[in-house]
Amino acid sequence: MLTVQQLRTEYKENPLGLDTLHPRISWQLHSEERDVMQQAYEIQVSTEPGFGHLLWTSDKVDSDQSNHVELKELRVQSRQRYYVHVRVWDTQNRVSEWSDAAFWEMGLLEAQDWKAEWISAPLSKLDTEAEQGPLLRRSFKVARPLTRARIYATSLGLYELELNSSRVGDTYLTPGWTSYDHRLQVQTYDVKEMLAVGENAVGSWLGNGWFKGNLGWEQRKHIYGNRTALLLQLHLTYEDGEEELVVTDQHWKAAKGPILMSELYHGETYDARLELPGFSKAEYDDHTWVGAEIITHSKDILVAQENVPVRRIEEIKAQSLFTTPAGETVIDFGQNMVGWVRFGVEGEQGREVKLRHAEVLDAEGNFYTDNLRNAKQTVTYILKGGGRESFEPRFTFQGFRYVQLIGFTGNLSLEDFTGVVLHSDMEPTGSFTCSDPLINQLQHNILWGQKGNFVDVPTDCPQRDERLGWTGDAQMFIRTSAYLMNVAPFFTKWLKDLSADQLDHGGVPFVIPNVLGEDQHSSAAWGDAAVICPWVIYQCYGDTRILEQQYPSMQNWVEYVRKQGDNEWLWNTGFHFGDWLGLDSKPDSYVGATDRDLIATAFYAYSVMLLRKTAEVLGHTGDAAQYSELYGRIKGAFNEEFVTPSGRLSVPTQTACVLALMFELVEEPARTRTVAKLLELLEESKHHLTTGFVGTPYLNLLLSQAGHHDAAYKLLLQTDYPSWLYQVTKGATTIWEHWDGIKEDGSFWSKDMNSFNHYAYGAVGDWLYRYVAGIELDEAFPGYKKFRIEPHPGGGLTSARGELESRYGRIISEWKLNTGHMEWLVSIPPNSSATVCLPQAALTDVLESGLPLEQSVGVHFFEQLENAVRVELGSGEYVFRYSLIA
Template sequence: MLTVQKLRVEYKENPVGLDVRFPRISWQLQSEKRDVLQQSYEIEVSAEADFRRRLWSSGRVYSEQSSHVELAELMVRSRQRYYYRVRVWDMEDRSTEWSETAFWEMGLLAQEEWQAEWISAPLSLLDVEAEQCPLLRGSFHTAAKPLKARMYATALGLYELELNGSRVGDGYLTPGWTSYGQRLQVQAYDITAQIAAGENAVGAWLGNGWYKGNLGWDNRRHIFGSRTALLMQIHLTYEDGSEQIFATGENWTAAAGPILMSELYHGESYDARLELSGFSRAGYDDSRWSRVELITHSKEMLVAQANVPVRKIEQIKPLKLLKTPAGETVLDMGQNMVGWMQFSLDAPRGRQVELVHFEVLDRDGNVYTDNLRGARQKITYIAKGGGPESYEPRFTFQGFRYVQLTGFGEEPSLQDFTGIVLHSDMERTGFFACSNPLINQLQHNILWGQKGNFVDVPTDCPQRDERLGWTGDAQMFIRTSAYLMNVAPFFTKWLKDLSADQLDNGGVPFVIPNVLGENEHSSSAWGDAAVICPWTIYQCYGDKRILEEQYPSMQGWVEYIRQQGQDEYLWDTGFHFGDWLGLDAKPDSYKGATDTALIATAFYAYSVQLLQKTAGVLGRTEDARQYSELHSRIKEAFKHEFITPSGRLSVPTQTACVLALMFGLVEGTAKERTTDKLLKLLEESGHHLTTGFVGTPYLNLVLSEAGHTDAAYKLLLQTDYPSWLYQVTQGATTIWEHWDGIKEDGSFWSKDMNSFNHYAYGAIGDFLYRHVAGIELDEAYPGYKAFVIKPQPGGGLTWTAAALETMYGRICSEWNITADQLEMSVSVPPNTSATLYLPKADLPRVLEGDVPLEHAAGVHSTEQLEHEVKVILGSGDYKFSYKLGAQ
């Protein structure tokens, strides 16, 4: 039986508050049959859940498309809820039933619809330098219980709202971090259940956040503005169709709240004695509060939230309570995590307790905070007394495994502490495990590195005074991140900020949102995020719209490079980070030894190639032709500049070889010699890498694609320094910034730049999925409409199991080797097809289930190749088995 399931709008399930004028619908098919393809579909949209009043119908559309179907003819209206359902026909012209009904709801689509005014605590109450956070309050009356109630809210700074004593929504760090001067997100909430007939009250907490708080390492504050403010509007709809609006305005009041200090880097100080209990409830006496001030601030930049919210995702209980040699009381959470501690205590009024969060103990087993640099990561709480009380922060987060406790007494109870894991609530899509427990721990570390650093923006580290959206780190890790989680909404939002912050000449700031100096922009491999990230999202999710929206940005970046220096086909001018943290760097340098002009020109070529492909996808034929010609000329210039007449690469480093091979800049003899040179360099280093941020993501991929998977496995499985598994053997639970963040003698690489949760080197996850498990894109069929499964067993692994939840459903690839027998299980989602390569297989010996391969249902074709069997599969679940060996 064929059914339609997992209906989504703009990647989201039943979203409220969209501002996408032409929403896109996606769905999946489910069937126990093999070889299922969609022949046609029909979508209906209604104003009511029972579809009595149909607003729009696609009619029967003959197409296999089941993701990102744009409702281009539907004219959407602000605040309207739209119900939709889908049915499909298969290739045998059999129809499904209608899917279950799903919906989306539009937000406020026009600036004119905002009656709310920006309100702020008066400067006479809290001046711009005050660290104490304000509370705001307003009340309104309803004649009856409304049929529908919606709240739309945003802030300058961070906000948290309460309605009639209950928290509104489950998002944190709202409204999120964007390029505030041009884009400020609005959250929409369904508050129908929280509204009462009669008197109602709204209370708001405001925090500094990214808007006016401390950002960067120069102790800068007020980067985007100096005053926190709230903008909030409630729309009530009654049974008779009448409406009422309640909004922020001059009749609201303000008071200084119990949060004495709140900073993203430094933590929070909270005096429970100053709590104003019940301030968000009707009837609260606010006669001693101050009137708010209306402030002038534009509403032109208001946009609906595109990313998934930051939420509390999971809880961790501490593993143990430590007494350090220095006498410190420390909680060990057992996992380097990001979020905060929730704790309870029963203490006399005025008792002060402190929690200092940090990542590692020093080699003597004592508290180590030097690598936090200026970030304090401290929570201070002053008890109100009178019985048990509990606390957790609101407007900060910490990166930590350990927590030093002060003021809790000699033997605090572990039961009183809970770690709250916080990150953007991305759907988990990728799963990988194998027979080697060290690699499984590495996969765990990669995943937790993504959890800790995808907190609304892709941060470089979650603990020290940085936590910025470095462009280079993001493009290096994006493909791995798209295996682990659905990151399409996350990067859609971030890339819009990249476009917003992009310079008029096309240059790209080092960090997005940009909080660095006006000259901090446009390094190769960093700025290339403008091109690499949209192309990767398109490839992984079939999202053509992101290419359309980002095309001016992509083109702007390429044209910026083209204007640099004397030769438009080489990039040999300007500042570049180079192969950042490469192990072949000179002493006291962070830059690896690879010539920055080679790196810059290689990435120039790569970005031009991707832009050419993007132009082709978008039907920009002339652009595609011009960029194809430009790419050819850059390749020729690269050859002239960096390849000797005899075909040798003139820069003899691992990273130079990797980039030349990965980006297709060497061919024929030069390609062979570059591959041989890379293998020789690895041999000379004892088969260890010397690459930094630029070369490492591609190293194992290049080796495997050149037919040297054995060399890639050797690198992967090294356990001594420098290697991925060295970190694992040192007890890492996330990916480190440095290969030797902790040295073998227990000392540290550096205190200045030594994060133990830094996802860049986690890009090795790409190799695990694409080559070890073998799940790979087919570039011609983006979004895994058609894909490749080509596992490459090796490294002594006896089994691997991986799965990837795509827009079409779950892909699975599992292989198991016992003696000379290989068994492989594969899942191909309905409405897709796969090209499977069975390694070391002899076609006549391959069984699918207990049937010879060529006779199995769903198998479209088979072909014996030199070292493998190629199989074209329709959808379904398959089990293959055969004896390994030559034909």
């Protein structure tokens, strides 16, 4: 039976508050049969859930497209809800039933739709330097029964809403971090069930957040503004169709709240004695409160929530409680995590307790915070007394595994402390396991690095006084991240901020949103995120729109680079981070030995290559021809500058070899010599890497692309320094910033830059999924419409399993080696197909579900290759078994 499932609008399930004028619908097919392909579809849209009156219909469209079908002809209106359902025909002309109805709802589409005013606590109550957070409230009346109630809200700073003493929504750190001068996200809440006929009240907490709070290692504050403020509009729709508005205006009141200090880096100080219980109830007596002040701030910058919001994703139980040699009382949560601790405490009024957060213990087993630099990561709670109290922060987050308890007395129980994991609520999509427990722990560490650093923006680290959206780190890890989670909305939002903060001449700031200043921009491999990230999202999700939206930014970056120096085909000017933290660096240097001009020119070429491909996808044939020629010129200049006449690369480092090969900058005989040189360098290092941030993400990929899978496995499986598994053997539960963040003797690499949750080197996950599990994109069919599965067993592994929830459904590749035999489960979702390569297979020996290939349903083609069998498969689940040939 053919069914249509998983209807999504702009990647989301039944989203509220969209401002996309031409929404895109996606769906998945489900069938127990093999070789199922969609032949046609029909979409219907209505403002009624029963589709009694059709607003728009596609009629039957002959197409196999089920991903990002744009509703071009539909004209949407502010605040309107639209219901959609889909039916499809397969290639045997069988038609499905209509899918279950899904919906989306538009938000406020125009600035003039906003009747609310920005309001803030008056300066007489809380001046611009005050650390204490304000509360805002107002009462209002619901005259009669409602059919709908929506809140549209945003803030300068962070906000949290209450209605009738209940928290509104389940999102945190709203409205998120964007380029606040250009873009500010609005959240939409369905609050009908929270309201009652009669008197009601709405209240808000405000915090400094990224807008007003401390950002960066120079301890700058007020980067975007010096006052927190709220903008809120509540639309009440009565059963008789009449509407009423409750808006932020002069009728609101303000008071000082119990949050004495709240900073993203430093933590939160909360005085429970200052609580104002019930302040968001209608009957609350607010006669001591003062009138809120209306302030001037733009509404033209307002956009709907684009990425998935930050939520509490899971909870971690405290693992152990111990006393350090220095006498500190410490809890170990067993996992380097990001979020906060919810705790219970009992004591007399006015007693102060503190929680300090850290990632690691030092060599003696004492609590270690030097690597936090200026970040305090401290939560302080002042008891109100009178019984058991519970607390967790609102407007901060910490990166930690260990928590030091200060001021707690009596018998402490682990049950009183719970770790709350906080990150952007991205849908998990991929997993990987194998027969080696150390590699499985590495995969765990990669995943938790993503969890901890995808908190509304892709941060470099979640613990010290930084936590910034470094562009280089993001582009290095994006392909890996797109396997583990659906990161398309996350990066769509971040890339729009990149465009907003991109400088007039096309340069790209080191961090997005940019808080470092206009002179901090445009390093090779960092600024190239402007081109690499949109291309990866397009490839992984079949999202052409992100290329359309980002194309001007991509072009501006390439043209900026083109104008540097006196040779438009080489990039040999300006500041570059180089192969950051490369192990072949000089003493007391963070920069690896690879020539920075080589790195810059290589990434220049790579961005031009991707821009040419983007132009082809978008139909910009003139641009495509221009950038094809430019790539050729750059490649020629690269060879003149960095390759000797005999074909030897003039920069003999692992990273130089990797970039020259990965970005296709050398042809034969230079290519063969460069591969040989890379293998020679690996031999010299006894199969250890010397690469930094630039070379490491591509190292194993390049080795496998060049056919040297054994060398890639040798690199992966090293357990001594420097290697991925060295960190695992030292107890890491996330990826480190430095290969030797903790040295063999337990000492630390440094105090200044030593994060133990820094995801960049986790990019090796990309190789695990694409080569060990073997799940690989086909560039010509983005979004896994058609893909390749070709595992490469090796390294002593006896099994591996990779899963990926693609836009079409779940892809599985699970292989097992057993006494010279290969057993391999492959699953291909409906409406997609795959080329499958069976390694070390002889065609005459291959069975699928016990049958020869010619008798197997869903097998379209097969052939013997030199040392493998290639099979073209339709959708379905297949089980291959054969004897391995040498």
